[in-house]
Amino acid sequence: MSRPHIEPYDERGTAFRRLTLPGFPRGTHYKALSVDGESGACSLILKLEGGWRRPAGFSYTEMEIFVLDGEVRCGADRLGPGRYLWIPAGVPLAEMSVPRGARLLAFYNYGEPTFEASAEGHADAFGDGMVDLDTYHGMQWNPVVRKAPGVAPGCMTKVLRVDPVTKACTFLYCMTPNYWQDNISYHDCAEESYHIWGTSWMMQFGYLPTGGYFWRPPYINHGAFASQLGCVALGRTDAELFNYFHFDPWTQIEQNRRRAIRVLRQERPELHRWALAEAGHNHPTAAHLHADGTAHVHEHATGHELESGHSIRRARKP
Ligand SMILES: [Fe+2]
Structure with a gap:
């Protein structure tokens, strides 16, 4: 996206x-x-x-x-x-x-x-x-798993859907009255939010009222946060949401991106090696090895042509 x-x-x-x-x-x-x-x-x-x-x-x-x-x-x-x-x-x-x-x-x-x-x-x-x-009457709010630094108590979510292929996520979140969180976050995915009700504040971008919205590309610092009376919002990401927390408000996008790569190398070395091995364009789009080591190549997910000329655009089936 x-x-x-x-x-x-x-x-x-x-x-x-x-x-x-x-x-x-x-x-x-x-x-x-x-x-x-x-x-x-x-x-x-x-x-x-x-x-x-x-x-x-x-x-x-x-x-x-x-x-x-x-x-x-x-x-x-x-x-x-x-x-x-x-x-x-x-x-x-x-x-x-x-x-x-x-x-x-x-x-x-x-x-x-x-x-x-x-x-x-x-x-x-x-x-x-x-x-x-x-979502209002059939689901309960859930606390976000705490780490330090991390999401502060008082910010809760209802996860509406996680895409099984892209890990893109749609969720409601709320902040309780007098919420505050003193750290800064960024992530590898884009993030968007619409404020259904209430006002929140963010150090970099100020107040987001009822009707407020953002579309934020990856690796952009956001936080600290606060909300005086609380708020309810609908959020979405275009890939898996992994928050990188820190306390330096001066870091830039490229610094954040490189730090994310270092974290990936330390915490998920296999994935890091795979990502480097797959860099470039001379490899199959989606090759998955069978247990016997042979490769099965899926067809490109370009959709299915219809008589009208439209094609279905979607994430691939799980
Ligand atoms: Fe975020």
Whole structure:
């Protein structure tokens, strides 16, 4: 996922725009939080007007939705605030309607927003991968495992999904009132967050209020942290989240990247050796050795061509 560093951004100062892409009905409005200029993958806020209606259908890229407010009817189901869906590419949702208006976070992970009306979905869709959670009422907050330095007590999470291939993670997190954490963190993955409610503070980027958002590329220092009244946010990473904690606010991206490599060499030497061995472009894309030492090469995960010319964009099946 290649997106520029956006931090901090307060979406409340931006007006909604009509979404006029093919397949999206009238009454669909959006704000772009971040966009990958190469693939069209994006994080959006969608506002659906009262009376909005759409037939059953699917997206050509996997997507995630999180209901911020209002109610979305999906077949016989009613999706209220805190409802989270991870929807694999090509898997259809039932006919949808919005009686009195709703706002959603919508993440299109590998391509631009698409919609294809279809009750059956695509033949190659990863139907078993669907995730459907009532995150507010059906899940408890969990403390983050403490190390020193590490995440301070009072920051808790609900993990919504971890991709089995990329380890990309979607999670809710909260900070309790008068939360503070005195260390600085960075990581190998990109990270994004939308503040559903409340304000947090960060040494480098100041206050992030309700409606605040960031898309942060790898190895950028962030922290110390604080929140006076607490906050609830939805976060995502594009790969495994491993926090490197420290106390030096002056380190730069390249220093942090090199320190991460040193940590990898010390703590996971086998992976470090493998990463060096696989550097360059003269090797198979995904070769896995069988137990007998023979290699099996998977085909490139470029998706499956459809009659319409669209291809399904998704992470590979586990
Ligand atoms: Fe982080």
